Amino acid sequence: MRSHGIVESAAGLLPFGHMGWGYRNRDEFLCRAAEYLVDGLDHGQRVAFVGAGTVDGLRAELAAFPRLRDHAGFDSIVVLAADEYYPFHAGTDIIDSEVAIARYLEATDTAIRDGHSGFRAAVDVTAVARTPQQRDELTVLEYLVDQLMAVRPFSALCAYDVGELGPDAIEVLCLHPYLSPQAAGFQIFADGDPRTDCVLSGELDQSAAQVYSTTLRRILPLMPPGAVQIDARGLQFIAHRQLLQLNDIACEHGRRIVLTTSQHVPRRLIELLQPSHITAAP
Template sequence: MRGLGVHDHVCWCFDTRAEFRARAAEFLADGLRAGQRVLYIAGGEPGALAAELRQVRGWDDALTSGAAGVASVEGTYTARAVVDPAQQVVTYAQLTEQALAEGFRGLRLAADATSLVRTADQVEAFARYEHLVDSYMASAPLSALCAYDRTELGQARIEQIACMHPIANSGAAAFRVHAGGRPGCAATVSGNVDAASVKLWTHALRWARPRPDSDDRLVLDAAGLEFISHRGLLELAEYARQRGGSVVLHDGPSSAARLTEVLGLSGVRVDPVRRRPRDGLRRAPDSERTR
């Protein structure tokens, strides 16, 4: 989990606590080297959490100086809590601004959020939060590794959360809906929206709530969208129609352009395609982030 930037937002699904600790250690060590304040959030007592990352070079000194911190999920959230999406973003924005005011280059956090997405209500609120905080990260020096235990949650729930991140480990989600940052685009969509994932696609649109522009067009950056089924297009057109607009898939796949013609979807337009290479980590192109 190395080499990520000051705006990156990662979903990492793990199978053991040891795997999570290893990825978090890499991610936070990079942050310390980059001059960011880092925060480790997981289940357990703060003293035990601090000891979990002692393999990170300079970790004890960072804890003493305030460059690093730990927080217990149990001490931060009540049991079976449903987060307030907007307020949660405000909390991390304030922590980011505080880090900047104290001379750091930003804030980087690694959090095991498994306990916050166990119920359907929790998932809906947290998925909305993930999209809102991704929008904040697009222009602010906040980066996050959001970790979820696959053995506790199961693949279906993992997909519900992973699809709201620009970056996820392989197999976590078939598609992603995230903030991006490309000028003129309400959101970014990438991956594959096929028959098996179209129900989740409908939920993801509702959680993200991208809005049409002043010309009543819902413009989506689709450069990373490899495929969208006819049902996916119909759901997208209906979403835009309910909000009084049409849909533009900017740099969308040619197959989507053909489908819109076959289906007669006058409210959907696919702009010329400019494909971008994708890697196994499902990373958002740098141009999608405002630096």
């Protein structure tokens, strides 16, 4: 299973840890971004920083962190203003996930050609996560990009202002293998194993019902045809209602789901409830 977990900082996620960080003030975001960028520079990656403000202002904010400012690669950091960075569907404030993914892939390929070991970015994504319509498309981007990050040499720290977004931030934060503390109670992310469509970990109870349901409905159509193979070995708990939710959503989309797990609770629930569209595998 791909490395994942809840972490206290953005340092040490090498070489390509994809992280979702829920922050409550700008200093917190900048601190985490600096940690993440220093690691990238130390590892020979090309790094980029995206945030709200002007390019000069953003670079000045990064320079406030001595370990980053004094790094030999500081001047090579690609700094971009969020307003100019995001590709949008014409006439909207909704991110164009297809264009965004193409840009990430191009940046990665260019970094490799230029002699870097890969590409990583620290990005404040709040501006394109404010409305349900924005999060519909952003979920597509986060899910598909993570599938690529599991097998390609690029990654990102995706930061979301939870003070502004509130509980809605969980809808996109949960799609990262690494999370900040209390960002989300569960995670759905890629494994890199072609036999696995996604990994489901953490705990699923009634408190997660709405965001869990919303997220599943957004990402299930993105998965390849056939039975959906979910590695649930890290799923520590699932309530019976959430198992039935998963079954209902699978039924809506005409999909069958195979949960790979040795955990007692989900296996016992599947045995007792006999959901029509879910089976368990060891």
